[in-house]
Structure formats: structure tokens, C-alpha cells
Amino acid sequence: GAVVSQHPSRVICKSGTSVKIECRSLDFQATTMFWYRQFPKQSLMLMATSNEGSKATYEQGVEKDKFLINHASLTLSTLTVTSAHPEDSSFYICSASVEGAVETQYFGPGTRLLVL
Amino acid sequence: GQNIDQPTEMTATEGAIVQINCTYQTSGFNGLFWYQQHAGEAPTFLSYNVLDGLEEKGRFSSFLSRSKGYSYLLLKELQMKDSASYLCAVRSGGSYIPTFGRGTSLIVHP
Numbered sequence: 001g002a003v004v005s006q007h008p009s010r011v012i013c014k015s016g017t018s019v020k021i022e023c024r025s026l027d028f029q030a031t032t033m034f035w036y037r038q039f040p041k042q043s044l045m046l047m048a049t050s051n052e053g054s055k056a057t058y059e060q061g062v063e064k065d066k067f068l069i070n071h072a073s074l075t076l077s078t079l080t081v082t083s084a085h086p087e088d089s090s091f092y093i094c095s096a097s098v099e100g101a102v103e104t105q106y107f108g109p110g111t112r113l114l115v116l
Numbered sequence: 117g118q119n120i121d122q123p124t125e126m127t128a129t130e131g132a133i134v135q136i137n138c139t140y141q142t143s144g145f146n147g148l149f150w151y152q153q154h155a156g157e158a159p160t161f162l163s164y165n166v167l168d169g170l171e172e173k174g175r176f177s178s179f180l181s182r183s184k185g186y187s188y189l190l191l192k193e194l195q196m197k198d199s200a201s202y203l204c205a206v207r208s209g210g211s212y213i214p215t216f217g218r219g220t221s222l223i224v225h226p
Binding site: 034041042043044045046049091093095104105107108109110112 | 157158159160161216217218221
């Protein structure tokens with residue numbers, strides 16, 4: 001149980017385009033989902049926290065207009081990187097937690113984004 | 117804020133024991149996690165400590181000393197597949213979301 005999937009696993013796009021990444025909880029309902037970014041040999045950096053049906057809470061320094069997060073259902077959250085630039089190239093990882101057990105995070109397999 | 121420190125890289129021999137240390141400075145400590153992350157993959161949960169002492173789980177054990185702001189992850193009978201990055205993450209200040217350290221890259225060689 002507690003499987004989280006991400007799609008796509010890998011994406012290459014041109015500078016200026018937008019990319020959407022999906023995060024799904026496959027066998028449980030996730031009241032809260034988290035989006036992280038990880039640069040090579042760096043730590044996981046929390047970008048935002050999203051709760052189903054409400055606006056995401058962004059961490060300091062993360063542009064909410066650039067990284068659009070939608071958590072429309074209890075099993076799906078999406079992250080859209082708008083007008084992507086080469087410096088947005090990174091490994092994006094989502095995780096999900098369940099109401100009442102928010103201390104436990106289940107991580108997705110990650111999405112490798114390369115912006116040319 | 118939090119300050120989490122772990123060694124950048126360690127090497128060890130297959131079959132041996134290795135200890136990965138993590139020190140932290142924070143207020144309102146509320147738990148420490150260890151995760152394993154293979155290259156290009158998501159982290160997988162290894163352990164969670166909130167009280168002082170040693171938690172053993174198979175070949176992996178995790179220790180916590182809250183007064184010293186110190187934890188270690190102990191890996192026994194190392195296998196080649198244990199080559200990975202090990203992330204220490206600390207939760208504090210009333211938040212249930214942990215902050216991750218940079219991770220320790222462990223290389224296990226024959």
C-alpha cells in the first residue's frame with residue numbers, strides 16, 4: 001500500500017514552454033501533498049504544500065506564479081512549471097500524506113526535467 | 117531555521133559496518149528521519165526517532181541524542197546495493213514537515 005506515482009518520469013522541453021507534472025496517490029487518499037526540488041548532490045528543498053481543495057502554501061523564495069500547483073482531488077496534485085528556463089532543470093519529487101498520519105510521507109519516484 | 121550537517125561522502129567495504137552521523141541545531145525538536153535515496157530515485161523511509169536511544173531494524177539501526185543534537189545511522193553487513201545517498205531530516209518548531217540535510221553519499225566497494 002501507500003504508492004505514489006509521478007508522470008512523466010522524464011521530460012525535455014524548450015526554454016519558454018510550460019511543463020505539467022502529475023502526482024497521484026494510487027491506493028490511498030492524500031489530504032496533503034508536497035512538492036520538492038532537488039539539484040544534483042543537493043538536499044531535497046520543499047517548494048510547496050498543497051491541501052485538497054485549497055490554495056497551495058509556498059515556501060519562501062518559490063514563485064507561485066511560476067510554479068502552479070493544483071490539488072483538485074484527494075488522489076491528484078499537479079505542478080506546472082510555466083515559461084521554463086534552463087535553471088529550472090532539476091529533479092522534482094512529490095510526496096503525499098494521509099490525514100491523521102501527516103508525519104508519514106510517501107514519496108513518488110520523481111520527475112527529471114531538462115530545459116534546453 | 118535549522119542547521120543540519122552530515123558528511124558529504126563515505127566509502128566502506130562490502131560486509132563491513134558503517135556509521136553515518138548527523139548533527140543538527142534547531143528549536144522545538146520534534147523528530148528525526150533517515151531516508152535512503154538511490155541515484156535518480158525518490159527517497160525511501162528508513163527510520164524515525166523522537167526519543168533518545170537506539171532503534172534497530174534489521175541491518176539498519178538509528179540512534180538519537182536530543183541533548184547533543186546528534187543522530188547516527190548504522191548499517192551492518194554492508195551490501196553493494198547499499199550504495200546510495202542517506203538523508204537525515206529533522207522536524208521542529210511545531211511543523212510536521214521535516215527539513216532535509218544534503219545527504220551522505222555512501223559508496224560500498226568489494
